[in-house]
Amino acid sequence: MRFLRSALLSCLALLATVLAKSSSGDKVLVLLDPSLDKANYSIFFNGLEKRGYDLTFRAPKDASPAVAAYDVPNYAHVILFTPDTKCTSPTNPHPSHARLTRTVAYASDITPQSLVGLLSENTNLLITLSPKQTPLTSLATEFSLIPPPPGTPLVSHHPKREEPATLVPVDVAPSPMLAKGTAPVWFSGAPHALGNSPYLVPILRAPATSFAADSTDDSDAAVIVDAADKAGEGLWAGSQLGLVTGFQTFKNSRVIFAGSVDLFSDAYARKPLPDGIPSGNAQFVRDVAAWVFQENMVLRIDRTAHHRVNETEPPEMYTINDQIVYTAYISAYNPRTSSWKPYDGLTDLQLEFTMLDPHVRTALPPVAGEPGKYEVQFRAPDRHGVFKFVIGWRRKGYSFLHTSTTVPVVPPRHDEYPRFLSAAWPYYAGAISTSVGFFVFSALWLAGDVKGERKNLKNTKSE
Amino acid sequence: MISPTSFCLSWLLIVVAHAHAASLSIQSPRFTITSSDASQLRADTLSLTQKPEPLTLGPSDVLKLTFQITETGEGNGVQPHQTFLRFYDTVSGEEGIQPVRVTPGGKAKFELNMARPPLSLPPTTDRPLAVSLILGSFIHDPATFDLFDLSVPSSATPAPHPDKASFHPQPPIVHTFHPEQKVPPKVISAFFAALVFAPWAVLLGLWSQVGVRVPHLLSPRILPFTALLGAFEALLVWYWVDLRLGQVLLYAGILALPTIFAGKTALATTGEWRAGKQ
Numbered sequence: 042m043r044f045l046r047s048a049l050l051s052c053l054a055l056l057a058t059v060l061a062k063s064s065s066g067d068k069v070l071v072l073l074d075p076s077l078d079k080a081n082y083s084i085f086f087n088g089l090e091k092r093g094y095d096l097t098f099r100a101p102k103d104a105s106p107a108v109a110a111y112d113v114p115n116y117a118h119v120i121l122f123t124p125d126t127k128c129t130s131p132t133n134p135h136p137s138h139a140r141l142t143r144t145v146a147y148a149s150d151i152t153p154q155s156l157v158g159l160l161s162e163n164t165n166l167l168i169t170l171s172p173k174q175t176p177l178t179s180l181a182t183e184f185s186l187i188p189p190p191p192g193t194p195l196v197s198h199h200p201k202r203e204e205p206a207t208l209v210p211v212d213v214a215p216s217p218m219l220a221k222g223t224a225p226v227w228f229s230g231a232p233h234a235l236g237n238s239p240y241l242v243p244i245l246r247a248p249a250t251s252f253a254a255d256s257t258d259d260s261d262a263a264v265i266v267d268a269a270d271k272a273g274e275g276l277w278a279g280s281q282l283g284l285v286t287g288f289q290t291f292k293n294s295r296v297i298f299a300g301s302v303d304l305f306s307d308a309y310a311r312k313p314l315p316d317g318i319p320s321g322n323a324q325f326v327r328d329v330a331a332w333v334f335q336e337n338m339v340l341r342i343d344r345t346a347h348h349r350v351n352e353t354e355p356p357e358m359y360t361i362n363d364q365i366v367y368t369a370y371i372s373a374y375n376p377r378t379s380s381w382k383p384y385d386g387l388t389d390l391q392l393e394f395t396m397l398d399p400h401v402r403t404a405l406p407p408v409a410g411e412p413g414k415y416e417v418q419f420r421a422p423d424r425h426g427v428f429k430f431v432i433g434w435r436r437k438g439y440s441f442l443h444t445s446t447t448v449p450v451v452p453p454r455h456d457e458y459p460r461f462l463s464a465a466w467p468y469y470a471g472a473i474s475t476s477v478g479f480f481v482f483s484a485l486w487l488a489g490d491v492k493g494e495r496k497n498l499k500n501t502k503s504e
Numbered sequence: 505m506i507s508p509t510s511f512c513l514s515w516l517l518i519v520v521a522h523a524h525a526a527s528l529s530i531q532s533p534r535f536t537i538t539s540s541d542a543s544q545l546r547a548d549t550l551s552l553t554q555k556p557e558p559l560t561l562g563p564s565d566v567l568k569l570t571f572q573i574t575e576t577g578e579g580n581g582v583q584p585h586q587t588f589l590r591f592y593d594t595v596s597g598e599e600g601i602q603p604v605r606v607t608p609g610g611k612a613k614f615e616l617n618m619a620r621p622p623l624s625l626p627p628t629t630d631r632p633l634a635v636s637l638i639l640g641s642f643i644h645d646p647a648t649f650d651l652f653d654l655s656v657p658s659s660a661t662p663a664p665h666p667d668k669a670s671f672h673p674q675p676p677i678v679h680t681f682h683p684e685q686k687v688p689p690k691v692i693s694a695f696f697a698a699l700v701f702a703p704w705a706v707l708l709g710l711w712s713q714v715g716v717r718v719p720h721l722l723s724p725r726i727l728p729f730t731a732l733l734g735a736f737e738a739l740l741v742w743y744w745v746d747l748r749l750g751q752v753l754l755y756a757g758i759l760a761l762p763t764i765f766a767g768k769t770a771l772a773t774t775g776e777w778r779a780g781k782q
Contacts, residue, residue, distance in 0.1 A: 198586055198640025199648070206642065239668045249590060249599065250638050250648070259585040259641050266603045275623055278588065278601035362681075389673040402677035422679040435670050456748065466693040470700035476737050484730050487770055488721035 062093045063334045064374040064381075065163060065294075066117025069094050070108060072101045072151065074123045077302065082122070085305045085326050094118075094334075101126045101147045108150050114164045118334050119156075123147075124171035124230075124302045153180040160294045167333050169302040172231040172255075181298050184288045185236030189253040189277040190268075195232045195284070195300070197251035202315040210314050211248055211284060213321055218244065218332040218438055224321035227309040230301025232282040242287035242438045244297070244329060252278035285329060293440040297333045336376040338439045340384060343370040343413070345444055347430060350418055358449040360457065361423045367392055367430055368416045369405060371442065383413025390415055390442075393431040396450075400424065405432065425452045527645040528584060530637065533571035535652070540564035540619065550651060558632050558653040567616040567654070573639065574610055581610025586640030589614060591626055591633045591654070598626035618656060628659045720777075729770035732763040 069089065073079060079086065079098060090096055097106060097116070101123045109115060126147060153176055156166060168177055174191040181188060197209045213223040232247050253276075254265055269276035285299045303309055310323040331337050348355050350364040359365060369392075373384035385407040394401040400422045408414040421428075428450050434442040461469075533550040537559065545565065548556060561567055569589075574581055583606045591600040602624040606612045616622070626633070632653040640646045720726050736759060743752045 198642070198646040199638070201645050206640075237662075237665045237668075239665050239671045249592075250586075250588075250640065250646070252586065252588070252601070256585065257642070259583060259643060262583050262585050262587065262606060265586070266605045269603045269624070276601060276603060278603075279590065279599045280597075281599050391673060391676075393677075399677050400679050402674060404676065420679075420681075423681050424679075433670060435667075437671060460745065462687065463690045463693045464687045466690075467696040467700050470697040474700060474704065476740065480730075480733055480737055483733050484721065485716065485718065487726050487730060487774055488718040488723065489716070 062331075062376045062379060063117060063336050064339045064376075065165065065335045067094050068116045069096050069118045069120060069334075070106070070116040071096055071098045071120045072123050073098055074126050075100050076125065077122055081306050081308065084307045084310050084323050085330070088323075088327055089330060101151060104148045104150070108155065108159065109162070112158070112162075114159055114162045116164065118165045118167070119159060120167045121151075121177065122169055122302050122305070123175075123177070124169045125173050125175065126177075127173075127175055147176070152176070153183070156180060157183070160290050160296060161292055163292050163294045165294055165333050165335060166296040167299070167330065168296065169299045169305075170231050170233070171300075171302065181233065184296065184298065185238035185241055186283070186286060186298055187234040187236060189232060189234075193253040193255045193277070194230060195228065195247060195251050195282075196254045196256075197248055199248065199250035200315060204315075209248065209251055210320070211245060213325060214246060216244065216438070218337055219328045220324055223324050223328070224318055225314055226304065226322045226325045227312055227314075227320050228284055228301055229303050230284070230299075232277055232284055232300055233286065233298070234277055234281065235283050235286060238288075239435075239437070240288055240290070241283075242289060243283050244287055244332075245283070245285035245325075246280050247282035247284055249280040251282070252276060253282075287332065287438070289438075289441065291441070293335075293339075295333045295335060297329060299329070331376065332438070335440070336374070339374040340387075340440050340442055341372055341374075341381070342432065342442050342444050343372050343381075345369045345430065345432075345446060347446065347448070355448075358451050359421050359428075360453050361421055361425055361450055363421045363450075364418060365394075365421055366416065366418045367405070368414060369432060369444070370413050371415060372413055385412045385414070387415070387434070389436075390432065390434055392417055392419075393433070394419070394422070394428055395431050396424065396426045396428045399431070400428070421450055425450050527576045528582065528639045528641065528647045529574055529576045530639075530649060531572040531574050531579075533569070533651070535559065535570075536568045537561065538566050538568070540566075552649055555650060556652050558655055560655040561616070561618050561657070563657045564619045566618070569614040569616075569651075571612055571637075572610045573606060573612060575644065581607075582641075582644070583608050583610060584639050584641040584644065586638060586646075587612060588638040588640075589651075590636045590638055591624075592636070593626060593628070593631060593633055595631055596627075596629070598628075600624040600626040621656075621659075625656070625659075627662060628656050630655075630658055723773070725773040726770050729763070729766040732759060732766050735759055736763070 071086070086096060099106060101121075107115060108119060156168075157180075160166060168180070170177055170181060170188070172189075172192050172194045178188050178191075194207050195209055196206045198206055200210070202210070208227060208229045210225045211228045212225045213219060215221065226245070228245070232251070232253050235241055235243060252265070254261070254268075256262075256264060265276065284301070285297065285304070287295060287297045289295050299305075304322060305326045306322075309320060310326075312320055312322075314320050328337075346355070346368045348366055349359070350366050369390075371384050371387065371390075372381040373386075374380075375382045387407065390405040390407075392401075392403055392405040393399040401419055403417055403419055405415045405417050408416050426449075428448055430444075430446040430448065432442055432444050530552070533552070534548070535550060536547040537545045539545055539562065546559070550556065550571075559567065572581055573584060573587065587604045587606045589602045589604055591602070593599070602614070602622060604612050604614045616625075632655040635651045635654050637649040637651055638646075639648070721730070736756070739747075739752065739755055739759065743749075747755075
């Protein structure tokens with residue numbers, strides 16, 4: 042009976058892993074601020090559950106279930122729907138502050154440091170921000186996002202519509218991570234300027250006519266100009282602003298900062314756009330979640346191989362000027378079948394052969410007819426030393442590919458140099474002459490006739 | 505008493521008036537370009553329907569732009585919430601937004617001094633920037649006007665993030681190999697090789713005159729030694745072509761023992777001949 046039960050359990054576990062849509066796991070922890078109603082985000086959450094995710098809800102101040110135990114994350118993904126949650130739990134409860142901190146606070150396991158720690162353990166984060174200043178806003182600055190001054194939501198008077206200026210329809214720019222032809226989405230929340238970090242993945246940008254301001258009347262126009270004139274801060278305006286921005290870490294974990302939690306709400310998903318067509322919110326947030334949970338645009342290097350041309354096994358060491366064949370096998374994750382499939386869509390893969398600096402950098406093209414196989418042949422440099430085959434492929438939105446294999450490159454051994462140089466013919470001739478001469482002389486001297494000498498010898502003896 | 509018709513009419517009038525009041529327009533837009541010594545280089549009024557010839561600013565020129573924002577129809581100046589000039593590079597997508605100060609009477613004046621360009625001006629290249637005016641208000645309808653194209657001196661490119669380069673295909677690197685060793689023509693090598701062999705011709709020529717006789721060559725006491733010497737020579741040739749040092753020492757060691765005995769016998773024999781004992 043016990044055996045049967047354990048067999049059933051393991052079968053169920055296997056089924057769960059098969060159903061998991063994400064390449065990194067299906068357990069999701071949702072931190073939901075008590076002021077938000079779960080039912081208002083049912084389209085988003087139900088969509089996740091339908092795709093095989095296992096959602097666990099928790100208020101930010103609850104101590105359990107913990108995000109991580111003994112520094113090992115308990116969940117593959119964490120959603121922070123806590124745009125207004127102010128500060129971490131009071132370590133030193135002061136009577137005057139206790140009431141403030143008790144109302145909305147995080148448990149001690151949610152700090153900016155612990156969130157960064159989760160990212161380095163390959164846990165993905167979906168973080169929502171708001172115009173309010175919260176610990177998550179300061180975390181965003183660490184990811185090269187520059188939030189506007191507190192309390193300034195995105196405002197746009199364009200296009201003419203019934204809705205307030207802070208509820209903005211935003212066009213969705215085409216991107217490989219989003220479904221083609223996604224309709225504009227409703228957005229109300231905080232924009233952020235983007236720093237120059239190349240690890241940022243802009244997903245949704247603000248309209249060119251929008252800006253961040255806290256005014257509600259035309260007479261505040263001068264305030265905006267004054268804010269722009271202020272040195273240093275300037276004005277948060279225009280299409281360079283981000284509204285939803287991703288960030289991919291070295292460890293290939295992903296984090297998304299969304300300027301609004303309402304973006305995920307049922308109300309915005311159902312609200313038609315000013316021109317009457319349905320909004321793209323539901324599709325957009327589904328695609329955003331698919332990216333941040335590592336369903337889409339996930340690649341990996343399965344294995345690499347290298348050998349001399351016309352051989353199959355890797356040698357212990359290469360000799361300078363050897364013709365080397367290097368092969369990499371790359372797979373992409375397919376969320377439909379939850380499996381890794383050989384992927385030959387990379388046309389800009391490069392291989393470096395480096396000793397401190399790259400000595401050779403060459404394209405690593407896909408092999409026609411063999412999916413997932415990338416191969417190149419090149420001549421080893423005529424410098425000996427410890428070299429590395431390095432692939433370092435980074436493109437915005439895709440998981441980073443990196444591999445490095447160390448091989449020694451040595452000069453030829455004493456007997457690997459060419460033996461018959463035309464320039465050395467006279468020397469060969471001299472050596473052969475001497476050898477043959479010695480042999481001929483020996484043979485002559487040993488076998489030759491010495492009659493004359495013997496006669497002379499006899500003569501001298503007889504004298 | 506108001507008749508229903510006149511009520512309808514007046515209501516219609518109010519609606520029309522409201523519709524007129526609800527949109528914004530700009531009056532008498534005008535630009536001047538002056539150089540640093542205050543001489544006027546170019547000045548014109550702007551047409552909102554047709555873009556003028558692209559405006560060009562030198563490194564120290566000043567562009568002045570003046571206009572008035574009015575309600576359409578009424579002509580009253582208004583101060584909208586948003587009066588932004590947008591500088592946009594259509595190719596690179598770089599954009600700069602500069603708010604313009606508007607008086608409550610709707611008069612606006614903007615000055616762009618290239619000697620001290622504002623921070624909002626985007627990084628520029630030799631391409632012109634498309635300049636448009638964005639008006640937005642809580643009361644009136646929003647409006648956008650394409651004003652003109654503006655060529656400004658290209659700015660210094662901002663320092664990119666150090667990791668930025670790795671996000672694009674990098675230029676290929678080809679290793680420069682040492683040049684192949686230069687080899688003299690084979691004819692010359694062959695000539696000198698022949699020169700080295702030339703003494704043999706002389707030797708053989710002289711021998712043919714003298715006449716060499718080797719009566720003991722096949723003698724059983726001489727032949728083994730000669731053959732073993734020949735084997736040593738062959739071993740050295742083999743070493744040159746293929747063998748490693750260890751193999752050569754092994755084979756030479758094996759050959760050495762019989763050679764010592766064969767040599768002793770052979771030399772003793774020749775010694776006896778020479779001593780005339782036989």
